[in-house]
Amino acid sequence: MTRRLAAAVLAALAAWLWLGFAAPARRESDAARAEFARLRAERERVRSRVVEIGRRATVGRTPESGAAAARAMRRALLQATEVGGVENVRIAATPANRGRVAATGRLSVDGPLEAVLAVADRLADPGSGVLVRRTTLAEAGPGSAGVRLDVDGVSLRSGP
Numbered sequence: 001m002t003r004r005l006a007a008a009v010l011a012a013l014a015a016w017l018w019l020g021f022a023a024p025a026r027r028e029s030d031a032a033r034a035e036f037a038r039l040r041a042e043r044e045r046v047r048s049r050v051v052e053i054g055r056r057a058t059v060g061r062t063p064e065s066g067a068a069a070a071r072a073m074r075r076a077l078l079q080a081t082e083v084g085g086v087e088n089v090r091i092a093a094t095p096a097n098r099g100r101v102a103a104t105g106r107l108s109v110d111g112p113l114e115a116v117l118a119v120a121d122r123l124a125d126p127g128s129g130v131l132v133r134r135t136t137l138a139e140a141g142p143g144s145a146g147v148r149l150d151v152d153g154v155s156l157r158s159g160p
Contacts, residue, residue, distance in 0.1 A: 066095030
């Protein structure tokens, strides 16, 4: 009889512990997980909004005329290569005559992977003024060490 009584007391104690501590802790954990998911989704929405606003601000700084837009594109491409460590830098920029595109540009550099990726990172930054259309990363040609980066980009007019 004492064994049954001890078992009943232990079962009641286990149920009391479960209902008193484990179940509320599980509910709090589920609520915290849901809140974390909601905040993560909100963070991603805000991050994408910030990027979009940054791109619009960059577009607003793009010169409207063809020659000035091409000079601004060349300057942006050249500034991206100032990270150092890259060689065989080739830059081309041409004004665009119609549509929202103000100028098109092409950058090609050779160098160690870290330096080339730093150039790509600077170009991809919304503040660079370049919207990257295409990027190619390949092994550098003979006589060059590392990799080659080719980037095609555009700058947009601020008007419609």
